[in-house]
Each structure stands twice: as C-alpha cells, then as structure tokens.
Amino acid sequence: MTADLILTNARILTMDASQPRAEAVALAGGRILAIGAAAQIEALAGPDTQVIDAKGRTILPGFVESHLHLVLGGAELGHLHVAGLHGMEALREAFRRFGEAHPDRPLLMAQGADYAMLDHPVTRHDLDAILPDRPIAMTSHDHHTVWANTAALRAAGILHGLDTPHGHEVVMGADGMATGELLEFEAFAPVIALGGEARLNLGIATGEEPSPWPDAAERNLDKAKIEAGLRHCAAQGITSMVNMDGNRYTLELLREMQAEGRLTARVKVPFHFKPHMDLSALDRAEAMSRDFDDDWLQCGFVKMFMDGVVDSRTAFMINDYPDQPGHRSEPLFSQDIFNQIATEIDRRGLQIAVHAIGDGAVRTTIDGFAAAQKANGRRDSRHRIEHIELIDAGDIPRLGALGITASLQPPHPPGAMDFPLMPTLERIGRARWKDAYLWKTLADQGAALAFASDWPVTDVSVMRGMQAALTRAPYEGCADERVGLMATLHAYTAGGAWAAHREGLVGRLVPGMAADLVMIDGDVEAIAPEALGSTGIALTMCGGRITHQAI
C-alpha cells in the first residue's frame, strides 16, 4: 500500500509505550499506515505521495481537549474582547470602535471583563455613559455575571426585575429598577437572547432543545459560529474535543457540518442532566448515544453540575468558607438523588462527567460513583470529575480505586496562567491551599489525568496550557504539583483519549489509528517551559486532512 502523505525528518513522540519515538509517519485513507525510521517510511512513497519535511520539529498525536464549550467559544469569537482592559476610558473606546464596526447588531456583547474593571461595582449607569442608545452588555471572565446597560435591560424586558430560580438574580437597586448586574444564567439569559444566541446557549443553560426547531437560515448562522470555533481550535493543534454542554441540536448541527465537509475535529457532546429533570430524561441521553456514534461524532455520556465556583462561594465545601463563617454552599443534587441518578446512568451503560469544584461536591460525586458501582457491579465506566479544585486528602485514593478520571485544567489555578491569586485563594483559606488544585498528588495516588482548558472560560491554546502546567509555582508551603513534560503531553493526548473511551482511535500514533496529529513549531523537549506558550502550531491534521498549516 502506498502512502497518501508522509511526514519525515521529525521528532515524533507517539505516546505509545511499545514504540515511543519515531522519525517519520505515513498516512493513508485517513489512518496511520506506518510509523518508524525515516528510510523505512519513505520507502512507502508512490508517485502521488505528498511528502512534508518536518525539519526536526516535534510531531505528537493531535491534542485531545478534554473539557471545552465549542459552541459558546465559537460564538464568543465574534464578540468584543475586553480582558485586561481597565477604566472607563478604555472601555468606552473599545465599545465605540466595536459599535462602529457592527452598526446592525441588536446587542453589543463583550467578553472577559474583570470584576475590578472599574474602581467600583459596575452598574447600568456606567454602561449608559459608554453607549446610551444601543443595548450593550459584558460578561465576566468566569461567565457567571453579566452587566448590561439600560437599553439592553429594557429591550430584554428585565429593567423592572425578573422572577428567577434560587441562585440566579437580577440585582435590584433602591430605585426599584435593575442595577445592571445579572448573576448566573437564568438572570442574564434574556440579554443573551437579544444577540440571537439563545439557541446556542440551551446546551449549557437548560439542556433542553430549541422549540420550534430552527429553520435552515438559523442553523446556518449557528453553524458559522461553530465553524469559527473549530477553526480556532485547529490552529491550537486540537483534533478531538469533549464538549461539556449540549443537547441533540448541537449534535444535529455538527452532523450537518460533517456532511458538508466542515467538521475539522472529532467531537463528543453530552446529554446535560439538570436538577429539574427526572430519571426518564435519560431516555433522551440513550437515544442521543445510539444515534450519534461514529469516528467523528459521539454522545455516550451525561454531564452534570454538582456545584458552582469558589469566587462566588457557590462551590460546595465540607467546611465553612474561611471568609464567611456559617456558609458552605450546597450541592445542586442531594446525595440520595445523585446516587439514584448516577446508578441509573451507569446501568444504561453511559459515562458520567460531573463538574465538582468544592471538596464537598467532589466527595458527593465520588460517593455517587461508588453507589453506582455497588449497585451495578464494576464495569469499564471511566466516570470523570471535572475541575476538582479542592479535595479532602482522604478522598484522593478513592479516585484511582474507583477508576475515576480527574479532568483538570492547567490554566485554572490562580497564578498559573491568566487568573489572579485573589480572591480565590482567600476564599479557599490558607490552611487548605495544600489540598487545592492538585495534579501530581492525584496522579501519584492512582487517578488518571486528562488536561483541558474549559474554553471559553480560559484561552484554548494547548501550548499556553502546557506552559502553565510546567511552570506553575507551588503555593507557599505546598507541594510542587507539576507532573513533568511527558505526563503533561500524555494528559493532552492519550490520557484525554482514554478518558473519552476513544483510545482505540486517537491519542497515540500507531498503525491503524486515526491520522490525527500536530506538528509543534520546534522541538518540544528543547523549548524552555517559559517559551512554550509563545510556540506556534506548524501543522494540524485530522483524519489525514490538513486542518491548520503555518509552514
């Protein structure tokens, strides 16, 4: 058999123990044909074979991004980005220019706002002073707060308030009108809807389907946003992704794109189980898993949120928040209910991925997975916990013992990449820093690791994430939690593939597996860790097709 394409003169790290290194790889029919020494692989060239000289650069299996929000990230690429901006002047100038560039948009939406952007809490009056006559809004970098001006609040119908579920709030002022501060999704959904993105937010918000079903024109708008997201991810070397919100609509859009030749990565999309659902909703999860199960699109898992985040003190803790005695927050599912749900999902042969940030949420989740295992017997379920920002030391060995994957985000620990140390470390409290954002300690005690970004919560750049993973300084008095270069690369490739039940297809460069690979613009083993984040991606290939090329 002759090769379609050969990459040679490379430093290949295969992530496969039986042949960890190679110089060249031959691809045919979207699969890896052979991998090994340059002379042996080059012999597979025919007259039509394309040959790419890697010039000593590193080639790795295509990156597996284990936790991201593709649809939201893609949509946000078209928004105004205000991360790093401070003060009224800078904000006014940014919105003014963005408004001029987009005269027809019903909402000017900004992303990445810092809570301390102004020297006081942001109100609608601040934003009115920037643009009084057009609806404008901006989202905090953690995506848990939106600030809107009066025009946006009025257009959204929430200037005089809104009934919202517990934990979601249109903050009201002394004048009986909304202040402009909107806390959590149900409070800001009406503002998001102004921008025409309500459909794309269902996957994270309610897990329900759009109704009525979007017509072709609406689907085209949505697909264009997903395509922008896919292109952005391909430029980071990503060839597989585990989406962490979703519904059938998300998968239907991706399937249309697959048929149109626009799908440039393999995507897993979960069924999102919310507290308002009962167990029969899992029929829909099973149907999605049955209807979407090929090499490119898959469901096969259920996503749940057990708690919120540390900064807003909605993460569920075993002990009181040190800066708010008496408050531990609460889990979004009680232990009893979660045990029942986890057991039923597991019984149906599906995987479970649970967002758990506080040590209380992590324990509730582990207990639920243990209950499922007790009820159904041990199977190759690979249930996973997303984030694990705080964990009680006694729970750590239970991850490995129960076969639970720790899905972790190197950009997340305060100080590691873009997030500031405070207020997060203050909320956790100094006495618990040693139990916070553990990586190596979890791995040493048997947990499987998968690394990710949680884009658009942080930058999706794998190279920046890698730099964060390899340069993160321990908090005072705490252990060094870095796992080293090879384990980091593993967590971004083979580790992620295993956590997604995709290890037979992606994550390693082995004959017969998918021709998904990434060429780093340099020798990853020779680049100083501090320089990894500014190192480019020379080439990305998915299924044997070039999805990004910068050489």
Ligand SMILES: [Zn+2]
């Ligand atoms: Zn997420």
